[in-house]
Amino acid sequence: MDLDFSNVAPDLSVLLINLLKGVQYREQDERQWAALIDLQTRVRDYVAVLNLDLVLDEAEGHAFLKSRPEPSDDDPAQRLPRLVARRPLSFPVSLLLALLRKKLAEFDAGGGDTRLVLSRDEIVELVRVFLPEGPNEAKLIDQIESTVNKVVELGFLRKLKPAAGASAGYEVRRILKAFVDAQWLSEFDARLSAYQSALSASGVEARDE
Numbered sequence: 001m002d003l004d005f006s007n008v009a010p011d012l013s014v015l016l017i018n019l020l021k022g023v024q025y026r027e028q029d030e031r032q033w034a035a036l037i038d039l040q041t042r043v044r045d046y047v048a049v050l051n052l053d054l055v056l057d058e059a060e061g062h063a064f065l066k067s068r069p070e071p072s073d074d075d076p077a078q079r080l081p082r083l084v085a086r087r088p089l090s091f092p093v094s095l096l097l098a099l100l101r102k103k104l105a106e107f108d109a110g111g112g113d114t115r116l117v118l119s120r121d122e123i124v125e126l127v128r129v130f131l132p133e134g135p136n137e138a139k140l141i142d143q144i145e146s147t148v149n150k151v152v153e154l155g156f157l158r159k160l161k162p163a164a165g166a167s168a169g170y171e172v173r174r175i176l177k178a179f180v181d182a183q184w185l186s187e188f189d190a191r192l193s194a195y196q197s198a199l200s201a202s203g204v205e206a207r208d209e
Helices: 010-021 030-048 091-109 120-128 137-154 182-208
Strands: 052-057 062-067 116-119 157-159 169-172
Touching: 010 030, 010 062, 030 052, 091 116, 091 120, 091 137, 091 169, 091 182, 116 120, 120 137, 120 169, 137 157
Parallel strands: none
Antiparallel strands: 052 062, 116 169, 157 169
16 A cells, blocks of 8 residues: 655654554654654654554553454444454464463562563573473474564564673563553363363373273
8 A cells, every 4th residue: 555645744754654654663763752752643654544543551551553453243333454464373372471471470460570581492482391202302392483483573572682691681662551451362262271271181191091
């Protein structure tokens, strides 16, 4: 989709283009962030024409665009194409997001630093207990690392440069709180409980054979 920003003020054009490209963080560009705070009303008005809402969290320091809710079946309003595509998530990715969200909640409850950084081994241990046991430990870790890379790609983890002689760490991006709310966690917990029950049943059947 080609968007015409020719009649839009230069500063506003930059903000709109950057938001359409992805999540914007205060830490990336303090000047642009200040401009977004000042021009947020105009940004909201402009993106509303595209059937988008601006989500701006000044406390957490991030902003992004999301599609407005679709009208109900009995609503005569026109259904517009989605500019921001939905991304279906695999179970391993959903599992890791839920575990990271819970870890972030526990971290925040403890106070102190605002950045939650986890090592690769810590993330592996978070996920390992929820996956079926297998004889190939290396393959299991490879699967978890593949999931971690997908979560990095989605923008919910940021890989940090390792210090000399140390393994890489991952910062849990606080924007995760905006995407994984209490309701999502509750629904996922129900699915996870069913998944664990199925795993337990499979384990019993395997031992009975």
